[in-house]
Amino acid sequence: MEMEVLNLTAVGPAGAAFAAQVGAEAGTDVFSCYQCGKCSAGCPISYAMDYQPRQIMRLVQLGLKDEALKSSTIWLCASCATCTTRCPREVEIATVMDTLRAMARREGYPYKERNIAAFHRAFLNAVAGGGRAYELGMILSYKMATFELIKDIDLGLTWLRQGKLKFFPERIHGAAAVRDIFDKVREIERKEVAAQREGRPVAHEGTEGHS
Amino acid sequence: MKYAYYPGCSLHSTATEYEETTRTVCATLGVELAEIPDWNCCGATSAHATNHLLSLALPARDLAKAEQMGLDVVAPCAACYNRMAQTIHETKDNEVLRHKVSQVIGAEYQGTVKAKSLLEVLAADIGPKVVEAKVQKPLKGLKVAAYYGCLLVRPPAVTGWDDAENPQSMERLMTALGAETVDWSHKTECCGASLTISRTDIVAKLTHDILDAAKAAGADAIVCACPMCQANLDGRQGLVEKTYKTQYHLPVFYFTQLMSLAFGKEPYKLGFARHSIDPRELLHSKEIA
CATH class of the missing domain: 3.40.50.11810 (Rossmann fold)
Structure with a gap:
């Protein structure tokens, strides 16, 4: 395989700001990583990723934002936290993946793994609608979004027969209150993104919460 | 022993046998389960893969209800348990964040209750000796x-x-x-x-x-x-x-x-x-x- 060439001289202060922002949002010191690779050795999904978790950490340190946010890694990560558990430098790598995913979505980066993003959207739409997850509705809206119409039909039918998939969603009394949570979160995010665009500092209260 | 019970969405759909046998086992061992009224989904992986604040707010609404009940939470589902424990962990020593979460859920979340997995309750709190006797x-x-x-x-x-x-x-x-x-x-x-x-x-x-x-x-x-x-x-x-x-x-x-x-x-x-x-x-x- 040909070695990839990354232009480090073009990174500049924006790269440093990116690294600092990831660290602040994830509440972990990204510069603690010394590239031992323990995270990547233990990661059950690293075989399918374009960058190993260790490499994502290095991209963040170097401020190579586009490479990190366009990677398949941030979407394929299943959040199993084997990396965080084993990191000898106590870097919360799984949380860094969360932060990068949220950032990629917020800033409109194209998703390398469209189906995974579509799944999350379908899941959350169901929760925002009725307050609880609704498997059948979620699967159907996922299928409409991805055109994966035939896949898993046999398991789906078995589960319908066994009563594991319900035909109707459970709608809680507080569905409107849950909807309100989604709206408020979106409003806060909108303000934070606008502040960031205008170069105003954004408070990341996540920082002290992690230990 | 009484807990605020959080079944989570899966126990009402793909895992009804887990819900039924959870109730059976708890009844046998004298663990009282008071279901959190009108609980909502914890947001699971999809919430924390999308938005950090959302991933804390969804479990926090349930935790705030458990606080009103004055009971620690027990969750049979590993994912629900993890999201609740994560919310408690992150907001524990962070008043600013707790306040922000409270504003988002429209209720006061103080961080006074614990969240445990059902496995922890049965294996650690009840223990194998009591189980063996049954x-x-x-x-x-x-x-x-x-x-x-x-x-x-x-x-x-x-x-x-x-x-x-x-x-x-x-x-x-x-x-x-x-x-x-x-x-x-x-x-x-x-x-x-x-x-x-x-x-x-x-x-x-x-x-x-x-x-x-x-x-x-x-x-x-x-x-x-x-x-x-x-x-x-x-x-x-x-x-x-x-x-x-x-x-x-x-x-x-x-x-x-x-x-x-x-x-x-x-x-x-x-x-x-x-x-x-x-x-x-x-x-x-x-x-x-």
């Missing part, structure tokens, strides 16, 4: 591989109630029931969980590795404490066998199903018919059911 039909001759997956014991800073690499709680419970447990390599490996729909190929590979390891260790069955683990290891087993041209036929139980069985409950009430890999043949062959 056994009427020992699970003699049944060799199980206890599978924890990722979210029950990781990350240890958030969970911390059993070893993150080699947990033993489920083994102790199974031994108390008279079953045998195997030492094996994949008890805390991840099954791929929510990737099951979007990247089924990855889940098939991870599930294959886990099933392979359990079989190699000589297990008759796998026992777990998570609806996603069960759905993947059981529901996807046929796909794995087809993809990898192999045969496992390993039933995948919830630990509460095996507890109910050993407590002498009627096998037909334990939801075995809803498994993809029917465990009844195995149980007959061991003369357990």
Whole structure:
């Protein structure tokens, strides 16, 4: 395989700001990583990723934002936290993946793994609608979004027969209150993104919460 | 012993047998479950993969309700438990964040209650001795591989109630029931969980590795404490066998199903018919059911 060439001289202060922002949002010191690779050795999904978790950490340190946010890694990560558990430098790598995913979505980066993003959207739409997850509705809206119409039909039918998939969603009394949570979160995010665009500092209260 | 009970969405859909046997086991052991009224989804992986504040606010609405009840929360689902424990962990020493979360949920969340997984409550708080005393039909001759997956014991800073690499709680419970447990390599490996729909190929590979390891260790069955683990290891087993041209036929139980069985409950009430890999043949062959 040909070695990839990354232009480090073009990174500049924006790269440093990116690294600092990831660290602040994830509440972990990204510069603690010394590239031992323990995270990547233990990661059950690293075989399918374009960058190993260790490499994502290095991209963040170097401020190579586009490479990190366009990677398949941030979407394929299943959040199993084997990396965080084993990191000898106590870097919360799984949380860094969360932060990068949220950032990629917020800033409109194209998703390398469209189906995974579509799944999350379908899941959350169901929760925002009725307050609880609704498997059948979620699967159907996922299928409409991805055109994966035939896949898993046999398991789906078995589960319908066994009563594991319900035909109707459970709608809680507080569905409107849950909807309100989604709206408020979106409003806060909108303000934070606008502040960031205008170069105003954004408070990341996540920082002290992690230990 | 009384807890605020958080079933979570899976226990009302793909994992109804986990819900039913959770209630059975808790009733037998005198653990009172007061369901959190009008609980909402914890947001699971999709919330924390999308927005950090959302991933804290959804569990916080449920935790705030538990605070009003004045009870610690018990959640059978590993993912729900993990999201609640994570919310508690992150807001514990962070008043600013707690205040922000309270504003978003429109209720005061103070961070005064704990969240525990059902496995922790039964294995640590109740303990194997009390469990053993309730056994009427020992699970003699049944060799199980206890599978924890990722979210029950990781990350240890958030969970911390059993070893993150080699947990033993489920083994102790199974031994108390008279079953045998195997030492094996994949008890805390991840099954791929929510990737099951979007990247089924990855889940098939991870599930294959886990099933392979359990079989190699000589297990008759796998026992777990998570609806996603069960759905993947059981529901996807046929796909794995087809993809990898192999045969496992390993039933995948919830630990509460095996507890109910050993407590002498009627096998037909334990939801075995809803498994993809029917465990009844195995149980007959061991003369357990």
